[in-house]
Amino acid sequence: DTEVTQTPKHLVMGMTNKKSLKCEQHMGHRAMYWYKQKAKKPPELMFVYSYEKLSINESVPSRFSPECPNSSLLNLHLHALQPEDSALYLCASSDRDRGTKQETQYFGPGTRLLVL
Amino acid sequence: DAKTTQPPSMDCAEGRAANLPCNHSTISGNEYVYWYRQIHSQGPQYIIHGLKNNETNEMASLIITEDRKSSTLILPHATLRDTAVYYCIVSGGGSNYKLTFGKGTLLTVNP
Numbered sequence: 333d334t335e336v337t338q339t340p341k342h343l344v345m346g347m348t349n350k351k352s353l354k355c356e357q358h359m360g361h362r363a364m365y366w367y368k369q370k371a372k373k374p375p376e377l378m379f380v381y382s383y384e385k386l387s388i389n390e391s392v393p394s395r396f397s398p399e400c401p402n403s404s405l406l407n408l409h410l411h412a413l414q415p416e417d418s419a420l421y422l423c424a425s426s427d428r429d430r431g432t433k434q435e436t437q438y439f440g441p442g443t444r445l446l447v448l
Numbered sequence: 449d450a451k452t453t454q455p456p457s458m459d460c461a462e463g464r465a466a467n468l469p470c471n472h473s474t475i476s477g478n479e480y481v482y483w484y485r486q487i488h489s490q491g492p493q494y495i496i497h498g499l500k501n502n503e504t505n506e507m508a509s510l511i512i513t514e515d516r517k518s519s520t521l522i523l524p525h526a527t528l529r530d531t532a533v534y535y536c537i538v539s540g541g542g543s544n545y546k547l548t549f550g551k552g553t554l555l556t557v558n559p
Contacts, residue, residue: 336491363545365545374535374549374550374551374552375492375547375549376549377546377547377548380545380546382545387545388545388546420489422491422492424491424492426545428544432480432499433540433544434480434497434539434540434544435544435545436482436494436497437494437547438494439484439491439492439493439494440491441490441491442489442490442491444489
């Protein structure tokens with residue numbers, strides 16, 4: 333089973349709202365990721381958590397706040413977003429292959445966010 | 449991470465093999481070639497990855513040239529459901545967490 337689930341599927345929020353995106357995986361993967369994908373563009377990495385600790389932040393604005401409550405859950409808290417933050421937000425998880433040391437990422441279906 | 453170059457679009461007839469090329473001339477010795485695809489409005493789907501040997505799984509085959517400067521993803525019998533953007537990504541070599549997506553190839557499978 334290589335399933336990563338994300339909720340909600342769609343979200344509309346105003347610029348003064350606070351909302352959260354949720355991601356869950358039950359594959360025992362130790363790394364989890366947030367990506368942002370604008371229309372007709374490739375996904376761009378935002379954050380990486382490894383063993384529930386933030387290991388990579390790709391200079392993301394502070395209005396995006398990630399949280400990893402446990403090894404299966406990853407949240408993205410949103411506050412004071414701008415219309416240009418409207419995008420598909422993708423979550424992924426991975427685990428390290430003991431032989432090759434490679435991390436193969438498996439993605440969820442994404443949350444489509446519209447900021448008005 | 450090494451950069452990749454892919455054609456922006458390709459067409460393939462249903463039932464025929466689809467061969468998607470990728471150039472990665474600056475790949476380093478410990479970097480892997482990964483292929484993902486993204487069907488419209490869905491999350492990217494992992495297909496296959498390899499270091500230097502050819503690889504095959506239930507979805508596709510990956511052929512890597514001996515000098516590792518290019519590779520080809522082969523979908524042996526393309527179906528309409530294989531219409532998607534295919535991304536060739538070079539990853540590893542100390543940046544194992546980073547997948548840097550390029551623009552990919554839009555493969556359209558025609559009936």
